[in-house]
Amino acid sequence: GNSVTQMEGPVTLSEEAFLTINCTYTATGYPSLFWYVQYPGEGLQLLLKATKADDKGSNKGFEATYRKETTSFHLEKGSVQVSDSAVYFCALRTGGGNKLTFGTGTQLKVEL
Amino acid sequence: DGGITQSPKYLFRKEGQNVTLSCEQNLNHDAMYWYRQDPGQGLRLIYYSQIVNDFQKGDIAEGYSVSREKKESFPLTVTSAQKNPTAFYLCASTQGTAGNTEAFFGQGTRLTVV
Numbered sequence: 001g002n003s004v005t006q007m008e009g010p011v012t013l014s015e016e017a018f019l020t021i022n023c024t025y026t027a028t029g030y031p032s033l034f035w036y037v038q039y040p041g042e043g044l045q046l047l048l049k050a051t052k053a054d055d056k057g058s059n060k061g062f063e064a065t066y067r068k069e070t071t072s073f074h075l076e077k078g079s080v081q082v083s084d085s086a087v088y089f090c091a092l093r094t095g096g097g098n099k100l101t102f103g104t105g106t107q108l109k110v111e112l
Numbered sequence: 113d114g115g116i117t118q119s120p121k122y123l124f125r126k127e128g129q130n131v132t133l134s135c136e137q138n139l140n141h142d143a144m145y146w147y148r149q150d151p152g153q154g155l156r157l158i159y160y161s162q163i164v165n166d167f168q169k170g171d172i173a174e175g176y177s178v179s180r181e182k183k184e185s186f187p188l189t190v191t192s193a194q195k196n197p198t199a200f201y202l203c204a205s206t207q208g209t210a211g212n213t214e215a216f217f218g219q220g221t222r223l224t225v226v
Contacts, residue, residue, distance in 0.1 A: 043217035044217040104154040
């Protein structure tokens with residue numbers, strides 16, 4: 001079956017620090033990969049996605065590259081802000097699939 | 113603006129009661145989903161529906177029921193058979209079932225058993 005593993009949090013960084021949140025996956029077929037962000041008390045919002053190997057998804061300064069050889073989709077941002085504090089979920093979906101498979105989420109706290 | 117609306121935002125239930133969580137979307141999406149979120153466990157799929165009048169169990173369907181009588185509505189009932197219903201419930205929808213389609217989420221309903 002499909003599964004997603006992401007690093008446990010919380011991750012605490014100072015503003016303007018570099019962020020990496022690791023995500024690896026196991027999937028049958030060729031999945032599409034997603035990062036979702038959840039702000040306190042809210043639902044999930046799509047942050048970025050990549051649908052095939054070597055694709056790079058990017059949005060709001062965040063990036064992630066679909067690495068088939070290492071089955072990874074690590075999230076990066078060069079300079080985080082306090083407003084980036086949230087929970088980040090890595091997820092995958094396979095072709096014809098009916099559901100997203102989520103990781104357990106990584107809480108990010110950015111301090112001044 | 114198009115989107116998904118969940119109501120209520122907060123819900124309190126006495127033990128032994130059934131409660132129904134509402135989910136409405138005006139995105140004209142075919143597929144709809146219910147997820148449960150617990151601390152440290154990510155999101156787990158309860159039920160999903162690809163078309164009207166059809167739905168399938170997800171990974172943790174026991175103690176829950178759904179209906180899909182209209183394309184835009186997918187209510188979830190938490191029955192008294194659900195042993196630990198306190199959680200954050202999220203409804204989502206997608207345009208289709210292809211792997212690369214994005215899921216849109218509602219703001220969630222926090223259910224607490226009192």
